[in-house]
Amino acid sequence: MIDERSVDVEITWRTSSLTRALATCAGIALAVAVVTSQWQLIAFAAPMLGLLASIRWQPPPRAVLVHATPGVLRCFETERVTLTVRAENADLTIEPCAGMDIESDTRTTELTVSAQRWGRYPVRARCRVSARGGLLTGTGTVDAAELFVFPVAPPQVTPLPRTELLDRLGTHLTAYVGRGVEYGNIRAYVPGDQLRSVNWPVSARRGSLHVTERLSERAADVVVLVDTYDQPAGPATAATERTVRGAVQVVQTALRNGDRAGVVALGAQPRWLGADIGRRQFYRVLDAVLAAGADYEVTSGTLAPRAALPAGAIVIAFSTLLDTDFALALIELCRRGHVVVAVDVLSRAPFADDQDPLIHRMWAMQRSFMYRDMRTIGVDVVPWPDDQPLDQVMQLVPDHRRVGRP
Template sequence: MATCAGVALAAAVIGARWQLIAFAAPLLGVLCSISWQRPAPKIRVHGEPDSQRCFETERARLKVWVTQENAPSGEAAVALTVSPVAGMELEAVESDTRHAKAVAATAQRWGRYPVRARIEVLARGGLLTGTATVDAADILVFPLTPPQSTPIPQTELLDRLGAHLTRHIGPGVEYADIRPYVPGDQLRAVNWPVSARRRQLHVTQRLTDRAADVVVLIDTYRQPAGPATEATERVVRGAAQVVQTALRHGDRAGIVALGGNRPRWLGADIGQRQFYRVLDTVLAAGDQFENTTGTLAPRAAVPVGAIVIAFSTLLDTEFALALIDLRKRGHVVIAVDILDSSPFEAQQDPLIDRMWALQRSAMYRDMATVGVDIVGWRGDSTLDQSMGVLPDRRHRLRGRLRG
């Protein structure tokens, strides 16, 4: 406006045209009235809660409303519309107005779904309408996990009280042996029937239960189109099932997500809240996890003596190198191959599928040579059935000691 008014006044003076002064007068009036004009209202969109968590097929209720700052009383020039994204359904649960909406969201598949609010604002003069779309809240849908418990490999567990039966003598409930009483034994361990028969005090030895540290490693590298892309679903569900089983048995559980733009990890911990923290880490939501760089699992993310269970299609070399690095640190590493079919199954030549099967068998053998055992998770079996063939690392250790 100042530029147009200045050009018009200059042309009026130079060309001696008074008509141009009449053209510049309204512009000068607007410029002079800027100091006492009402400020433009500010539109803010709110969502309560701003982050809602639920499981698949559950309803999550939230409220979205609009507030105006520096707006005159009684002004109703703002219209709010809440629209769902693909994969999510929204349903109005209360009588709403133009400025507030109460909806219930439902999703059939896990994921992170934004609740988008569309704002339409009518200008003061009524000639223009402005629109904008913002994400008012997030719906975090967690995957449902099967109730079956997944086993862990038989290995030397940490010297910490837990729920996994071992062959070590200590506090427990499973019978191990009977030996003569020595000073210092607890009286409640005395086996009175045996002591009466042998006329000497004997105590009952029992097998102790120990706990484990389970760290789940998931592959978030970009996968080629085909069966590898569909396997992402099994990565998330498998990781959630392993973590849920570990926490049920009193073990500590953590997760490391390698690949993508933001590799992240969550330290091992116990408790029900840890399960939800793990799922937040998988969905890259919240601030409970730590970000990292590189292609290897951070040492702080994998405690000493932890059991690492990885879920991957084993198509990326960097993820395989991360597994080998964890084995070199002394961890027991189990890789679950979630690719249950060949990416070349659509090819007409059956020789390609045969070569693919031979290449995967060679990879299984090479990884087992360095100490990384691979189990296949086929589509017609559950995860607990596939992991039921885990190797016994204790027997391997004894065999090496004899050799």
């Protein structure tokens, strides 16, 4: 079912050009009549004065409604979508906002919209209406529909941090013996082993039954933490682009591998979406990142809610690491027992390049000290340079697996 949105437009009224013309002509005629004492000019101005006085008896203005079908549109970057916008009791004009392309004929209701960059774009409609017999004219602007443009993630597979995974069937190869397809070892037969695991060629050569051990393949729970706090102007603001794209790439890889994925956005309006599997979950995550739809949960505070992170979940955070509250949230997740990896999307100092070189050097040293302190607490921080893809950056995460087998 196509969603239709109806919005009541608030009209700002003013006198029309007809009213101003009538008032001007009547005023000039009356002034000339008084100066020249010609009563005929009063008879000339009387119909115009009567028309102006009839404004009280003219029909009142009717409500103006703008209908958009659908009211909420979702698409990816450079993708074109079509919607219908129409107005009741008014003339309609679509005003494109910055970054959005609109293709339509003059005064048509069929629109084709697209955008080159991800984000939230309102489709603004400007209405013009006449009332009181044409003596009043009004205009109003309203957001008839909303266009949510999702980012396109790179196709590269993003590796997960190497850590102990949950004992759940998945696609990640481990060093543990279990029900898998990869060869692990050959050992002597023990009563209770399944006959289908018997390696008959080896058993024939050694004269006793031997079985083939397989390595288990497990699944993971991945929760992406997105920094939505206000960033200072400059490189930190531009880093928001990489924050969203990195989060989408991690979720896309996790869902393709059969893992459960969720998202937590911390900032002025914290929101979260629980971990789940499937293609539909991918679009739910996109909605949660851009605050579209109503599938996500809204929370308060500066910490990630416990309900958003399953036990043993892997947390991958994308942030400029300039906000203290976000750093404290990462430390709290580490204390809960999660493996936390923070990707620093700020590739350079958040101030102008014309500063003294000593300032840039001090900034680099301060960031390295912060990386060391975070690793001491348990949060692994990896920088994301501009010239490297995310899949190569994630290879730098240390191995958190235990040595040996249980």
